[in-house]
Amino acid sequence: MSGAVIIRRCASAEEAAIVCALLNDAGIPASLENWHHAMIDWGALQALGGVGVLVPAGQFDDARRAIIEYAESAEDRLSAEFPKLEDYPLKPKRLRYYILLAYYTGLAYLPLIVIPALIAGGLRVSADAKIYGFDWSLIPLHFNWIDWLALALAQIFAAAYFLVPLSVFVFLARRFLNQRARQKQSA
Secondary structure (H helix, E strand, C coil), X not given: CCCEEEEEEECCHXXXXXXXXXXXXXXXXXXXXXXXXXXXXXXXXXXXCCEEEEEEHHHHHHHHHHHHHHHHCHHHHHHHHCCCCCCCCCCCCHHHHHHHHHHHHCXXXXXXXXHHHHHHHHHHHHHXXXXXXXXXXXXXXXXXXXXXXXXXXXXXXXXXXHHHHHHHHHXXXXXXXXXXXXXXXXX
């Protein structure tokens, strides 16, 4: 596509695909920049400036108008297609938030470390119990608590390293979204 200009930069590949499909549906040839990066390494997408939607330079104004008209008519089209949408407000799906939080902080990996260590220690206790007989006093010998403490502290520090920026981001996003919802209700 020679003479192509970026009409919009999108934060996600999905958003860019929707904008590209909208423009193609309006008869404006559009393509995506950084699409392959978005599909392979979505973590680096923000560093690359997102996914750019490219249109021919001669059709830039038409593409801009098509996007604006589509955005302005979105609420009317949604209310016509889904009339009861406002009657049932969506509840936030907190399970996804907690799963992502556990994944990004590394807490999801803690059971993968702790459970095998417990099994290994239990097997050592079981093997010694066959030889010497079972005694509760043998258990601490096979579980070195200093190693467990070091592991737990390392995990907590790693979690805090990711948890603090993530929590700030979630707090700010919720604050801005609530402000946007109040502005929309007052309008």
